[in-house]
Amino acid sequence: MDPNCLFCKIISGHIPCKKIYEDEDVFAFWDIAPQAPKHFLVIPRKHIAGPAALGSDDEQLIGKMMRVGARLARENGIGDGFRVVFNNGAEAGQSVFHIHMHILGGRPMHWPPG
Numbered sequence: 001m002d003p004n005c006l007f008c009k010i011i012s013g014h015i016p017c018k019k020i021y022e023d024e025d026v027f028a029f030w031d032i033a034p035q036a037p038k039h040f041l042v043i044p045r046k047h048i049a050g051p052a053a054l055g056s057d058d059e060q061l062i063g064k065m066m067r068v069g070a071r072l073a074r075e076n077g078i079g080d081g082f083r084v085v086f087n088n089g090a091e092a093g094q095s096v097f098h099i100h101m102h103i104l105g106g107r108p109m110h111w112p113p114g
């Protein structure tokens with residue numbers, strides 16, 4: 001845990017959130033500023049700054065995040081159409097430097113994403 005990290009504080013309960021799911025590896029909660037009718041985040045308990053900071057030890061963890069995210073999408077009514085986003089770096093729009101998988105759905109998604 002990084003004591004200065006917003007998402008570490010959410011995992012530890014020091015900052016409240018609308019939790020969807022947690023287990024020994026991952027944690028999921030609704031985004032505070034949703035960009036779609038359904039928008040939640042899946043994060044690992046382990047503090048990793050972002051996709052570019054992943055190590056080979058983390059490969060299984062990222063796979064689990066995807067599998068849990070898809071299951072939660074299904075359970076929340078967007079299993080047939082959802083977008084998965086990882087932002088890496090401020091230039092790409094990353095604002096919280098604890099890796100997180102956005103899952104968005106409930107409206108048509110367009111491409112290119114902008």
Ligand code: AMP
Nearest residue numbers: 017030031032033034087093094095096
């Ligand atoms: P990113 O811009 O990819 O780093 O995504 C960070 C996301 O975290 C944004 O979509 C924010 O709306 C969301 N966020 C920031 N603070 C909170 C919070 N306290 N609870 C839930 N979501 C948050």
